[in-house]
Amino acid sequence: MELDSINPYVLKVMPSAMRKFDHDISSDPKIIKLTLGEPNFNVPDHIKQAAIDAINHNESHYPYYWGYQPLREAASTYYQAKFGYHYSADQILVTVGATEAVASAVKTLFKPGDAVIIPTPAYPLYNALTTLNELNTILVDTSDDDFILTPTKVEQAIADHPDWDVKGLILNDPNNPTGVAYTEEQINALAPVLKKNGIWVISDEIYGELTYGQKHYSISKVLPDQTVVINGLSKSHAMTGYRLGLVFGPSGFIDEIAKVHQYTVTAAASIVQYAAIEALTHGQDDSKPMLKEYQKRRDFVAKEMAEAGFGVVHPGGAFYVFAKIPADLQMNSWDFVNTLAKEYHIGLMPGDPFGDNEYVRISYAASDEALAAAMKAVKQLVADDSAQTTE
Amino acid sequence: MELDSINPYVLKVMPSAMRKFDHDISSDPKIIKLTLGEPNFNVPDHIKQAAIDAINHNESHYPYYWGYQPLREAASTYYQAKFGYHYSADQILVTVGATEAVASAVKTLFKPGDAVIIPTPAYPLYNALTTLNELNTILVDTSDDDFILTPTKVEQAIADHPDWDVKGLILNDPNNPTGVAYTEEQINALAPVLKKNGIWVISDEIYGELTYGQKHYSISKVLPDQTVVINGLSKSHAMTGYRLGLVFGPSGFIDEIAKVHQYTVTAAASIVQYAAIEALTHGQDDSKPMLKEYQKRRDFVAKEMAEAGFGVVHPGGAFYVFAKIPADLQMNSWDFVNTLAKEYHIGLMPGDPFGDNEYVRISYAASDEALAAAMKAVKQLVADDSAQTTE
8 A cells, every 4th residue: 555645644653662662572481571551460359340340230331422420520539639639520531541631632732833842751652642743842851850840941942942832741740751750849840931931731640649758749739720630540540451541621621622532532431431430439549559569669679770780860659760771881772671681581661762762661560579580680681791891 | 711722623623413412311301312323232241241251350451552463363254254354463453442443544544634525414523533633524415316425426526626635535334324325336336436536435334234134345345455444343232332443454554543543542441352352253143133123123213204204215224214304394403303302302313413404313223112202202293393383
């Protein structure tokens, strides 16, 4: 077939290098993977039972496209209690995972030619979406600020692109891949420059419940009229495969995004929505045992990677350590992960797809055994390389 | 909030008038609805059990974004046997219902400014998607050809828009709302003009399994290099709320649409994909009892509506009768359905959202009792109106 019959903006984006790498190394039967952002916990039993009940009760018909009313009411209450979100049920839309939530938000807020800031390193979805929607993307490197976007960097990004209409910012807090969680002070410092410049924030807070020693602080508290919050149950309730996301925003915005959502997917699956009602009604504490495990693992991985000579910025949230490859290794992120996968049967994610080729990402949403094996392999690789160099 | 911060192409589309009307009349506790395209059957038990098993087996992790390999293999075999589709597993993508399948196909094939033909009356999704994607839409009225798109009409549509690059056609066969199913001869007559003009067909065959007295004939058989087939389990297996769609197309196209799909929704829900494997492996005959019922109901509704003075074109498929309101009533489709809902507590769908305000759509995927009550009410409305006019 002729590729000239394909939308050129679709040709411009590549399939997710992350998921392709994960898929490719999966053919090695010995591989231990710390690649995808995939909790190794199961969906809590009471939520599974709610999904089963929905199936048995034949809840298999079209849900109203905004999402079931009881689900939106449960979400309003749950996130008010968790993070102080101020959204009523009619300011909430139920989506097919956080991915559809971000995709529909980008489509709704921005028209072709608008410019959008993405602080990097960043989850690759964001840049793919700005490309697919024919937006101008401004990548802002945050690695010299401990991975925090500062107001100065926002001002600079605007000043550097005088011909572009900077309309948006896609913020991911806590951050994938860095694990960095913004403090209340950092958010409060960032808000005024966004307000002044009329910049809408798509605030992806999917890891909001996974913070360690600090409480998640949503930018929606200080910039309510220009913030769209993305959340969902994939990480907090280990429900990645169920695909349940949520969008919170001003009423006028939710009315608009509901149309995009409807014409993209019709609705999130009915049985999954029933599971979500249960999660948000009786699952307030479901993440607690996971959190405890994650924190222990984070401490272990951060320590081990530092010992192996990697640079690690303190990860306050999510379940990732983003570690800078020691200069001595003279390896970029692909060299490192390919060597580690082929010779040591350990899968880590290269930093390159996130925008920084000097780093690797370790997902510690994995078993203690897998993490121990991975850390041992990383240290072995460093030692082997050092021995080879010395020879 | 300011609406000038919303994408103007999003402002241009309206929420589905169909779903809004259905939602609005649902507040009447006495209402009997024949509105949505919603089977009144339940998901077959063996499929429900497969979904329950997947939940119990903790199949809650990210599926590979193309869809599980066994599901795509099952789809290849199933649809080859049903309709002679010629697609191998790697030419099949699993989507969030047929809606996401059509949305991703439109996004992948066409760039802003391309022109796309939509034969009307049509399912409103198609025009919403061409608008959202900034395409030029050519609506071609088929009501004077018994709702069949003819090659002459295609030639005429191209000739009428000399400045537009006509790149696509969205065909829905069997058709919603008319119930018309194209014959092999009609498809064979249509293909050459599309081939000659390099027009890609998005062939929405979601009702393909629901034909009466004729076998569904896919345009992909005669135009394989320019056809994208849309199908799914919503209608054939009464799985509307589960959201499971399928896209079939040339390999080069599937590689491209897989990216759009991934960056829109990540993947279809894992537990739903397991249900779908069961449906496509052991559910070949699931639609048979439904079909038998549908055919009986279709005959009843078509007869009753004709007796009430409505014009009915023979519906060979789907589960709709599209009936022309008697001129004597002097009502457009909104007048008619609003009167019928308010005064007789029966919900039918107005023809207007489908592009023809002189018709109403009756979904006969409803119980015999509901259909009998509806037909009685329609006849009563006609009689009451006639009495009033005579007074």
